[in-house]
Amino acid sequence: MQTSLGQPTTLGITFFMIFVxxxxxxxxxxxxxxxxxxxYYAAARSVTALQNGIALAGDYMSAASFLGIAGMVALTGFDxxxxxxxxxxxxxxxxxxxxxxxxxxGKFTFADVVAYRLRQRPIRIAAAxxxxxxxxxxxxxxxxxxxxxxxxxxxxxYEAAIIIVGVVxxxxxxxxxxxxxxxxQIIKAILLLGGVTVLMLLTMAxxxxxxxxxxxxxxxxxxxxxxxxxxxxxxxxxxxxxxxxLMFGLLGLxxxxxxxxxxxxxxxxxxxxxxxxxxxxxxxxxxxxxxxxASVLVGREVIAGIDKGGNMAALLLAELxxxxxxxxxxxxVAFATILAVVAGLTLAGASALSHDIYVNVVKGGxxxxxxxVKVARxxxxxxxxLAILLGILFKGQxxxxxxxxxxxxxxxxxxxxxxxxxxxxxxSTAGATASIIVGALLATLLIILSPTVWVDVFKNPxxxxxxxxxxxxxxxxxxxxxxxxxxxxxxxxxxAKFSAERIRTYLAAGAE
Amino acid sequence: MAGDAKRIEDSPEFTNLVVSxxxxxxxxxxxxxxxYYGFILLVGYSKETIAxxxxxxxxxxxxxxxxxxxxxxVLTLVYVFWANSSYDRKVASLRQSLEEQSLEE
Numbered sequence: 001m002q003t004s005l006g007q008p009t010t011l012g013i014t015f016f017m018i019f020v021x022x023x024x025x026x027x028x029x030x031x032x033x034x035x036x037x038x039x040y041y042a043a044a045r046s047v048t049a050l051q052n053g054i055a056l057a058g059d060y061m062s063a064a065s066f067l068g069i070a071g072m073v074a075l076t077g078f079d080x081x082x083x084x085x086x087x088x089x090x091x092x093x094x095x096x097x098x099x100x101x102x103x104x105x106g107k108f109t110f111a112d113v114v115a116y117r118l119r120q121r122p123i124r125i126a127a128a129x130x131x132x133x134x135x136x137x138x139x140x141x142x143x144x145x146x147x148x149x150x151x152x153x154x155x156x157x158y159e160a161a162i163i164i165v166g167v168v169x170x171x172x173x174x175x176x177x178x179x180x181x182x183x184x185q186i187i188k189a190i191l192l193l194g195g196v197t198v199l200m201l202l203t204m205a206x207x208x209x210x211x212x213x214x215x216x217x218x219x220x221x222x223x224x225x226x227x228x229x230x231x232x233x234x235x236x237x238x239x240x241x242x243x244x245x246l247m248f249g250l251l252g253l254x255x256x257x258x259x260x261x262x263x264x265x266x267x268x269x270x271x272x273x274x275x276x277x278x279x280x281x282x283x284x285x286x287x288x289x290x291x292x293x294a295s296v297l298v299g300r301e302v303i304a305g306i307d308k309g310g311n312m313a314a315l316l317l318a319e320l321x322x323x324x325x326x327x328x329x330x331x332x333v334a335f336a337t338i339l340a341v342v343a344g345l346t347l348a349g350a351s352a353l354s355h356d357i358y359v360n361v362v363k364g365g366x367x368x369x370x371x372x373v374k375v376a377r378x379x380x381x382x383x384x385x386l387a388i389l390l391g392i393l394f395k396g397q398x399x400x401x402x403x404x405x406x407x408x409x410x411x412x413x414x415x416x417x418x419x420x421x422x423x424x425x426x427x428s429t430a431g432a433t434a435s436i437i438v439g440a441l442l443a444t445l446l447i448i449l450s451p452t453v454w455v456d457v458f459k460n461p462x463x464x465x466x467x468x469x470x471x472x473x474x475x476x477x478x479x480x481x482x483x484x485x486x487x488x489x490x491x492x493x494x495x496a497k498f499s500a501e502r503i504r505t506y507l508a509a510g511a512e
Numbered sequence: 513m514a515g516d517a518k519r520i521e522d523s524p525e526f527t528n529l530v531v532s533x534x535x536x537x538x539x540x541x542x543x544x545x546x547x548y549y550g551f552i553l554l555v556g557y558s559k560e561t562i563a564x565x566x567x568x569x570x571x572x573x574x575x576x577x578x579x580x581x582x583x584x585x586v587l588t589l590v591y592v593f594w595a596n597s598s599y600d601r602k603v604a605s606l607r608q609s610l611e612e613q614s615l616e617e
Contacts, residue, residue, distance in 0.1 A: 078562075081577045082555060088581050089548045092588045096537040096544075100595075211574075212567045219569035227571045228563035229555045236556030243552055247544075270595055274588040281581045288577075423534075499517040506530055507520075507607050 004324050005306065005315055005331075008154045012328030019191070019336045020168055026183045030176035037372045038512075040177035041108040041351050045512070047182055047262040053275020056259050058185030059344045060087075060250075060276070061192055061283055063337045064145055064403065069284070070317075071310025073291025074303050077218065077226030080291055082233065084284040086243055090250030091280060095273040098251050101422045103260045103269040104504055104511040109348075110257040110414065111356045114421045117497035118429040120365065124356045126436040130413035131254040131352035133440055134406050135383075136390070138253075139345045141402035143391030146338040152312060153331040159392055165335075166388035169343040173350070173380050178262055181343050188333075188340040193283060195333045199314065200286045202321040203293030214289065217296045226295070238467050242404075245471035249407030252414030255348035266508055290314055297321070346383050354379035401452040404469055408447055412439030412474035420482050422505060425498045431486025439478030446470030520610055529602045536594055540587050547583045551576055 034040050047055070065087060073080030106112035111127035143162055150161035172180045207213040218226050233239040250256060260269045294303060294313040298320055303313045315334070319327035354375040359367045367375070416439060417432045447453055449464035467473070503509050520526055555562050555573070562573035 078571070078573055078577075081574065082552070085548070085551065085577050085580050089544055089584055092544050092584045092591070093541055095588050095591055096541045212570050215567070215571075215574065216569040224563075224565075224569060224571075227569060227574065229559050229573065233552065233556045236553060239552050239556055240549065243548060247548075267596065267600065270592055274585075274592045277585050277588045281585045285578055285581055499521045502530070503517050503520055503526075503610070506526070506533065507603055507610065509607065509610060 003306070003316060003319055004327065005312060005319065006152055006155050008156065009324055009328050011325050012154060012331045015329050015332035016335055019187070019332055023180075023184045023187065023336075023339075024168075024171060026187075027172050027176035027180040030180035030183065034175070034177040034179055035373070036369055037108070037355075037376065039179065040373055040376050041258070041347075041355065042261040043178040043182050045262060045264050049263060049268040049271035050275055051182065051186060052259055052263050052268070052272035054189045054279060055182045055185035055262075056256065056272060056276035057279040057283070058189035058192075058340055059255055059259060060280055061189065061337065062142060062145075062341045063149060063334045064141070065283075066192060066196065066287070066337060067149065067311045067314055067334060068309070069287050070291040070294060070314040071303065071307075071312070073288045074295040074298075074313035075300055075310040076230055076232070077222065077292070077295070078228055079230045079232035081288045082229065084287060086246045088277070088281050088284050089243070090247040091273060091277040093247055094251050094256075095270065095277070097419060098257075098422075099260055099269050099273050100266040101505045102257060102418075103263070103266045104506075104508045105422070105501065106261060107512055108258070108261055108355045109351050110252075110254060110418055111352065111360075114417050114432055115360070116421065117494045117501050118421065118427075118432055118491065119494075121361050122429055122433045124360045126433045127414070127417065128352040128356035128361075130252075130409065130417075130436050130440055131356070132349055133444075134252065134410045134414065135254055135345050135349035135352070136386075137402050137406035137409065138255075139342060139349070139387045140390050140394055141399050141406065142338060142342050142345065143387055144394045144397065144399045144402075146342070147391055147395065149311065149338070150335060152307060153315065153334065158395055162388055162391040165339055165342060166384055166391070169339050169346060170381065170384035172339075172343045173347050173384065174377055177376075178258075178347060181340075181347050182259075182262060184340045184343055188336045189279065191333045192337055193279060195330050196283065196286060196290060196314075198326075199318055199321070199330065200289050200293075203290060203297070203317065206293070206297060206321075211289065214292055214296070218292050221296055222300070235467075237472070238469065241467050241472035242469040244475060245404065245407045245411050245469045248411035248415045248471070248475060250410075252410030252418065253406075254352060254410075254414070255344040258348050258351060265511070290317060293317060342387060346380060346387060349383040350376060350379040353383065398457055401447060401457070404452065405444065405447045408443040408469060408471055408474060409440050411471050412443040412478045413437075414439075416475065416478040416482055420479075420486075424486075425495055426486050426490065427482065428486040428489055428491030428494055430489035430491070431482045431484075434485040435478045435482035438481040439474055442474040442477050443470055446474055516610075516613060519613075520606070523606075525602070525606055525609075529599070529606060532602075533599060536591065536599075540591055543587055544584060547580050551580050
């Protein structure tokens with residue numbers, strides 16, 4: 001098949017320019033409403049449940065899940081579908097365990113919740129380190145993916161792509177804060193869901209809108225094995241561990257948790273998760289149809305010929321079914337997706353740095369409103385420039401493990417401390433700090449020793465640690481550490497404050 | 513305030529609220545676990561079940577994967593409906609008594 005993929009088409013660039021122009025207009029509008037810290041970090045808590053639900057979906061649905069899962073289904077069949085399912089199941093758990101207490105207890109970051117009744121300094125530092133590690137690992141994966149994808153889609157040099165993404169997203173976050181970031185997420189999520197729906201419908205039109213016919217075509221071409229489990233779950237323990245990381249990692253992702261502070265109260269927070277689960281669930285239900293469609297209509301050889309990982313499957317299918325204009329549109333949507341996800345991450349990283357470290361550790365919680373906003377913007381520039389530099393530094397590296405690492409650190413360092421500080425009276429400052437440190441270190445160390453890094457990246461023959469994802473060990477260790485250290489080094493003051501915390505957790509008394 | 517908090521916290525209404533919240537949350541979380549890990553372990557230990565044909569080529573695994581997603585979404589709806597009605601009503605009445613108490617003092 002002849003493809004214009006890899007060349008900058010006028011239409012593709014036009015679509016992208018329109019998106020950037022509209023999003024910068026929104027940023028300009030938002031900038032005029034962003035003066036206080038509550039406006040900068042939490043969009044003045046004025047976002048509705050539906051808006052926040054779409055924005056959460058926008059934060060979560062990255063180009064990797066769009067292009068990556070479509071490609072995985074195209075090249076491996078049913079295994080890609082198993083993988084897609086894992087990305088959704090954390091959402092209901094987030095709603096049941098964390099969303100409402102988080103909204104009632106915190107202000108801007110999840111560290112607000114952990115530090116609610118514990119000693120501020122050690123907890124803020126540990127929690128901010130957990131946040132920043134998670135955000136940086138996730139950002140590296142996004143930036144390197146962005147450079148590579150944009151190079152494949154538009155033929156732009158890798159570094160230029162990274163700098164464009166970095167500079168544009170920095171404008172959103174720097175000037176428009178959370179309000180602009182939220183609207184960029186909303187527009188991107190609608191474009192992505194709409195674009196993928198059209199792609200799915202165009203695909204299904206070839207099969208008389210009958211999934212059975214599509215699957216028959218897949219089986220006729222690649223054998224029945226394409227519709228059966230393959231190698232993905234060869235080790236069930238590994239699958240269980242990955243599942244834990246995906247499920248509980250979501251409950252420790254700073255850029256997701258931060259979104260709950262943008263809505264007015266716990267009820268809106270609750271409703272926004274249901275919306276988000278609906279949109280994301282729908283997305284993961286239709287993406288496999290696109291992937292299977294690409295394997296039949298475009299062909300596995302063509303897809304793998306352009307990119308070994310299959311990342312271009314959805315784009316090739318778009319070109320085949322809708323010509324160069326539709327390819328341009330879908331490519332622009334993928335670009336917008338990357339921009340929006342990186343913007344959300346940058347804001348979360350900047351809030352940990354400025355709100356947790358500067359205001360609450362350096363300044364002991366005493367900083368004027370003007371100073372806080374200034375520091376927030378400075379931290380945003382720092383994180384944004386860091387993201388660009390890391391993206392360039394990791395050029396050509398295999399960073400597929402980075403998202404796994406981000407989820408492993410999130411579920412091992414951030415989630416246990418957050419959950420226990422809400423539910424367990426005897427959680428002490430020492431216990432929470434130790435649990436965050438043990439979780440972060442163990443998750444990182446075990447990933448380095450795992451097959452994904454030790455064998456695939458460092459090219460050693462055998463992995464020291466057998467599982468691809470360490471969550472089952474590192475998350476358990478983090479919980480055990482929290483229990484043991486809290487009992488050994490109790491915190492009477494924190495225990496005494498637990499009653500007031502519970503009233504606020506469940507009754508929202510005094511919640512902002 | 514500390515004494516107030518302790519009194520509210522020890523009241524049977526508050527205990528009932530917290531217990532019902534975590535009972536519902538635990539049951540629903542358990543259902544997500546059973547659904548998701550049931551699917552994953554079936555793929556791991558009983559490939560032939562997943563690979564069983566239910567159409568010309570369609571395997572049982574395909575609707576099962578979709579079903580895991582649908583069940584997850586339905587469970588969030590169950591929680592939201594429960595919380596919007598039962599939980600919020602209890603919270604409202606407890607908050608009212610909290611405000612009345614602080615007025616008396």
